[in-house]
Amino acid sequence: MVTVEQIRAVALTLPRAYEAIVRDRVKFRVGQIVFAALSRDETTMGFGYPKAQRDALISGEPDKFFPPSKSDERFNWVQVWLSAIDEQEMRELVIDAWRMCVPKKVIAEYDARQAERP
Incomplete structure (x- = not known):
């Protein structure tokens, strides 16, 4: 099962992303836009x-x-359901959700940095 720590490790590496706790729920945002959020019991995202x-x-x-x-x-x-996905699929879902919230310029810079990695 994917954990909140694994999600956090992905989400907080994304440009402009930050974590917020709202009504006892972990949420990841860009500005005021939430791109990923966990249920209170951390079984769903x-x-x-x-x-x-x-x-x-x-x-x-x-x-x-x-x-x-x-x-x-x-x-x-x-x-x-977090129990139904693996870490790689979670990574793809979180990054794709983040891409919906940031300017194209930020995405292009992120993609360029990722392409430089071995």
Whole structure:
């Protein structure tokens, strides 16, 4: 199962990202935009995801992904069971969610740095 420490290790390496505790929940933000958030019991993670593609993601892997709460349906958001994903998939979900929140220039700089790594 993916842990909050593993998620934190990925999220906090991303430019402009920071951690906030809101109502006893760990959330990762860029400015005021939340790109990933953990449930209070840390068994699920909500993350930014395009609304237009949300139903396809959920129907494609219903044992892994599920819809956001009613109050969050208006947002680009979906949820995942942390026990259903591995660290690599978590990394991809968190980074893709972060990409939805930052300017293209920041993404380009991040990608350039990643390309330089061996």
